[in-house]
Each structure stands twice: as structure tokens, then as C-alpha cells.
Amino acid sequence: MPSVPIGAYVPGDSFFHKIHPFVKFYWVLSFVFFCFFNKNPYINYGVALIGIAMVVLAKTFPSYLRTMVVFGPATFAMIFLQSIVPPAVFDNPQYLAELGPFSLYTDSIIYGMLFSSRILCIVTWSILMLMTLHPGELSASLQRAKVPYTVNFMITTTLQLIPIMQREFSIILSAQKSRAMEAKGFKALLPSIIPVFAGAIDRVQQLSMSLETRAFGSKNERTLMRYKEFSKRDTFLSISALTPIILSMYAKFNLNSFIPSTGFSLSPNVGVFIVAFCGIAFLTIIFGAGFAIRLFGKK
Amino acid sequence: MKDQDTSQQLSSATGGGIPLTYVIALVPVASVMNVIGGTVASALKLPIFLDMIGTAVVAMTIGPWWGALVGVITNVTAGFITGPTSIPFAACNVVGALIWGYGTKWGWANDKLKFFGLSIASGVGVSLMAAPIVIFVFGGATGHASDVLTAGLLAAGGDMWTSVFSSNIIVSSADKILSSFLALAIIGALPTNLQVTGPIMKAESMGKVVLITAGTVVGVILTVVSMNL
Numbered sequence: 001m002p003s004v005p006i007g008a009y010v011p012g013d014s015f016f017h018k019i020h021p022f023v024k025f026y027w028v029l030s031f032v033f034f035c036f037f038n039k040n041p042y043i044n045y046g047v048a049l050i051g052i053a054m055v056v057l058a059k060t061f062p063s064y065l066r067t068m069v070v071f072g073p074a075t076f077a078m079i080f081l082q083s084i085v086p087p088a089v090f091d092n093p094q095y096l097a098e099l100g101p102f103s104l105y106t107d108s109i110i111y112g113m114l115f116s117s118r119i120l121c122i123v124t125w126s127i128l129m130l131m132t133l134h135p136g137e138l139s140a141s142l143q144r145a146k147v148p149y150t151v152n153f154m155i156t157t158t159l160q161l162i163p164i165m166q167r168e169f170s171i172i173l174s175a176q177k178s179r180a181m182e183a184k185g186f187k188a189l190l191p192s193i194i195p196v197f198a199g200a201i202d203r204v205q206q207l208s209m210s211l212e213t214r215a216f217g218s219k220n221e222r223t224l225m226r227y228k229e230f231s232k233r234d235t236f237l238s239i240s241a242l243t244p245i246i247l248s249m250y251a252k253f254n255l256n257s258f259i260p261s262t263g264f265s266l267s268p269n270v271g272v273f274i275v276a277f278c279g280i281a282f283l284t285i286i287f288g289a290g291f292a293i294r295l296f297g298k299k
Numbered sequence: 300m301k302d303q304d305t306s307q308q309l310s311s312a313t314g315g316g317i318p319l320t321y322v323i324a325l326v327p328v329a330s331v332m333n334v335i336g337g338t339v340a341s342a343l344k345l346p347i348f349l350d351m352i353g354t355a356v357v358a359m360t361i362g363p364w365w366g367a368l369v370g371v372i373t374n375v376t377a378g379f380i381t382g383p384t385s386i387p388f389a390a391c392n393v394v395g396a397l398i399w400g401y402g403t404k405w406g407w408a409n410d411k412l413k414f415f416g417l418s419i420a421s422g423v424g425v426s427l428m429a430a431p432i433v434i435f436v437f438g439g440a441t442g443h444a445s446d447v448l449t450a451g452l453l454a455a456g457g458d459m460w461t462s463v464f465s466s467n468i469i470v471s472s473a474d475k476i477l478s479s480f481l482a483l484a485i486i487g488a489l490p491t492n493l494q495v496t497g498p499i500m501k502a503e504s505m506g507k508v509v510l511i512t513a514g515t516v517v518g519v520i521l522t523v524v525s526m527n528l
Contacts, residue, residue, distance in 0.1 A: 208324040216320050
């Protein structure tokens with residue numbers, strides 16, 4: 001039986017696989033902080049690009065791409081939606097061009113780019129850290145971080161059950177399709193969802209009995225099968241995770257959060273291209289993904 | 300003796316009568332139901348979320364705060380798979396759980412009409428919570444099909460807040476009605492001693508539910524359009 005992947009973990013031996021889970025958590029937190037305080041989208045895009053390079057170095061690029069399929073439409077939609085809306089949050093918006101019925105403003109496009117770059121940067125770095133984090137280490141780290149054992153158990157059990165039940169759903173859907181059931185729309189909802197959930201309820205009873213027989217709730221200290229010791233390198237990396245926070249604070253008070261002194265500028269052609277491209281890309285992904293899967297799936 | 304004390308404490312924590320191990324097993328499975336609901340919605344190309352069915356089941360049976368825990372665990376776990384962007388939406392799951400849970404406690408889950416009202420209330424509550432998150436964290440878009448609706452409303456001259464809330468409430472009302480009635484079907488398969496929050500009605504046939512949902516969505520769309528005009 002093939003092994004079921006748990007969470008986002010991709011096995012490997014890279015630098016990121018070796019560092020302590022706490023260090024990964026500190027860096028993700030630090031990037032979230034940095035991205036929310038930095039007001040220059042180009043810097044966020046740059047940090048995201050560095051993240052993508054690291055993803056390639058950690059040999060996790062295919063899994064990264066699969067995850068980004070979810071966020072692709074969102075990053076395009078953020079720019080498109082912010083660009084077509086009248087710029088209510090700016091005092092003197094800088095008019096750029098017309099695109100069909102929409103008046104485009106530089107500030108609106110940059111604002112949309114800021115949201116999209118923020119999500120791209122945060123998601124890229126956090127996915128990198130998660131893809132190199134073994135679920136066993138996650139559970140052990142939560143225990144070391146004094147997360148209550150019950151909550152820790154619930155989180156790790158959920159992480160383990162998700163891929164198993166996703167596989168069950170895909171088997172059930174394939175079985176229903178082989179019986180000529182239409183596999184889309186509300187008609188297909190009950191025949192595909194009820195067997196999965198019925199299986200889930202059975203699982204609750206089995207799991208509950210297993211917990212009873214294995215003395216769940218015992219107050220004794222649990223041993224850890226997999227735990228990384230916190231090395232000197234991890235201490236250094238943890239302290240260096242403060243760098244993005246310090247940088248963003250410095251920029252907030254001295255560099256106007258990285259906003260250029262002359263403001264952002266875009267040429268009308270570039271602005272129109274960005275908005276049109278994002279609009280088309282967003283609508284194509286939303287409406288065209290199913291068509292593309294049908295088209296290329298057959299080949 | 301000590302074990303017996305612990306066991307009594309545990310069963311009182313779950314409203315009495317239910318072993319805590321059952322609840323501890325139900326919470327992660329309900330969280331997985333939420334995640335699988337989302338997978339089903341996207342696999343069947345449904346324009347809804349279906350990511351709160353597990354939350355509804357636990358909130359209506361064991362209690363609102365256990366439902367809220369399912370919501371938090373769902374989004375935190377999703378955060379461990381797809382990154383921290385899903386974590387803010389835990390607040391929506393908590394709001395939904397509290398409405399379903401307290402609604403059941405106050406007897407709204409024991410009558411068809413009241414249960415329909417409870418479903419709508421959870422849809423509105425969740426939308427009120429989701430709109431600020433979508434705007435402040437995501438700039439108005441999350442990559443869901445409902446973004447097309449938001450774009451359409453913006454193109455029609457609506458402002459960001461109205462457009463995001465309107466598109467969200469249209470999708471959310473349909474989503475919560477379906478989720479509530481699917482939760483009823485699941486609750487029917489659970490042991491009856493698990494229903495400690497309040498009396499819960501029997502599940503309805505799905506054909507009726509789809510009709511009710513369609514009618515509600517049309518009603519909400521007409522309301523939104525008339526408010527935007």
C-alpha cells in the first residue's frame with residue numbers, strides 16, 4: 001500500500017529539513033510581521049522570489065506549485081479588484097488611464113499589488129517551512145511548547161486523517177462515476193459526501209475505543225519518538241529571525257515603510273497591462289481550470 | 300479511585316454522560332469533515348464552501364464551545380498545510396459554532412422554520428465576520444468563485460465593503476443552509492446520548508433542502524440587488 005502523505009511534508013535532507021521547528025516558526029512569524037509593516041510591494045515580491053529560490057534548493061518545488069494553484073487566482077484577483085474600485089482610501093489618487101468602463105489609478109494598482117505580494121511572500125515562506133517540517137517533529141514541538149496534550153492530539157490526528165479521508169473521497173467519487181453518476185453539481189453531493197462522512201463516524205468510535213484502551217488522559221510525562229535538540233546553530237538562526245522585524249520597524253520610522261519619497265509611478269501602458277492581465281488570468285483560472293483539466297487530462 | 304475522579308471530571312466537562320475520549324475523537328474527525336467538505340465542494344464544482352459541516356455537527360450536539368474548538372482546530376491545521384493565511388478565518392468558524400450551538404440550546408433546532416432561521420442567522424453572522432477579514436487581510440479577494448460576484452458588483456459601481464459583504468452573504472446563506480441540513484443527517488447517525496446541547500429535529504430530504512436553498516439564494520440576490528440600486 002503506498003504511503004499517505006501527512007500535511008505538507010516532503011521528505012528530504014536540505015538545510016531547511018535540518019533546522020529546528022521552533023526556528024521555522026520564528027521565521028514565519030517574522031516574515032508575517034515584515035510583510036504587514038512593509039508598504040512597498042516590490043520588496044515583498046523580492047522576498048517572495050528569494051523564498052522560491054529556497055524552495056528550489058530544498059527540492060520541494062513541485063509540491064510548492066501544487067499548493068500555489070490555490071493561491072494563484074487570489075493573487076491575481078487582489079490586484080484586479082483593487083484596481084477597478086474607486087480609490088476611497090487615498091486623498092489625492094493619481095489618475096493613470098481608462099480600461100473599458102474602469103478608470104485606473106496608480107495608487108489602487110499599487111495597493112492591490114501590496115496585498116498580492118504580501119500573501120505571495122507569506123505563503124511562499126510558510127509553505128517552505130511546512131514542507132520541510134516532519135509531522136512527528138511538529139507534535140513533539142507542540143508538546144515542548146506546553147500546548148495542552150489534548151489539543152496537540154487533536155491537531156496531529158486531524159493532520160493525519162485529512163489525506164486518508166481525501167483518498168477515501170476520491171475512491172468513492174471514482175466508484176460513483178463508474179456507476180454512471182454525474183460527478184458534478186448538487187445532484188452528486190449526497191452520493192459522494194454521505195459515504196465519506198459515514199466512514200468518518202465509524203472512525204470516531206474506533207478512535208474513541210483506542211484512546212480508552214491506551215489510557216488517554218493519564219498525567220504521566222510522554223516520551224517523544226522524534227525530537228530535534230536545539231543546537232547553537234538554531235539559537236543563532238532564532239536570534240537572526242529578529243532581523244526582518246527590526247528592519248521593518250526601522251523602515252516604518254525612518255524610511256516611510258519603504259515607500260519611495262516621490263511615491264510610486266506606473267506608465268499608463270504598464271498599468272493597463274497589469275490590470276488587464278490580472279483580470280484575464282483570474283477569470284481564466286476560475287472558469288477555465290475545469291476546461292483545461294478536461295482538455296489536458298484526456299491527453 | 301483517582302482514575303474514577305478524573306473520569307467524572309471529564310464527563311462533566313462534556314455535559315455529562317459522554318466519555319471525554321469520544322469527544323476527543325469526534326473533534327478531529329469533525330475538523331476533517333470541514334476540510335473534506337471543502338474538497339467535495341471544489342471537486343463537484345459547487346460555488347459554495349461546505350467547510351463548516353463538522354463545526355455544525357459538534358456545536359449542535361456537544362455544545363457551542365466544543366464547536367468553536369473544532370473551528371479553531373480546522374483552521375490551525377489548515378495553516379499547517381497551506382500556510383497561515385487560513386488562520387484568520389477561524390474567527391468565522393467560531394461565530395458559526397456559537398450561533399448553531401446557542402441556537403440549539405434555545406430550541407431553534409427542533410422546528411423546521413426555526414432551524415431554517417438558525418441556518419440563515421449563521422450565514423449572516425459568518426458573513427459579518429468574514430467581510431472585514433477578506434478586506435483587511437486579502438484586499439477583497441480570496442481566490443474563490445465568489446470573487447467573480449464581487450468583481451461584478453464593483454464593476455456595477457458598488458464600493459468594496461458592500462460588494463464583498465453582498466457576494467459573501469449570497470454564497471454564505473446557501474452554504475450554511477446546506478451545511479446545517481447535512482449536519483442534521485450526520486447527527487442522525489451519531490449515538491442519541493450525544494445530543495446534550497438541546498433537542499434536534501430529524502433530517503429533511505435533500506431535494507427539499509436544495510429547493511429551500513435555491514429559494515433563499517434568489518431572495519438574498521434580489522435583496523442585495525435592490526439595496527445596491
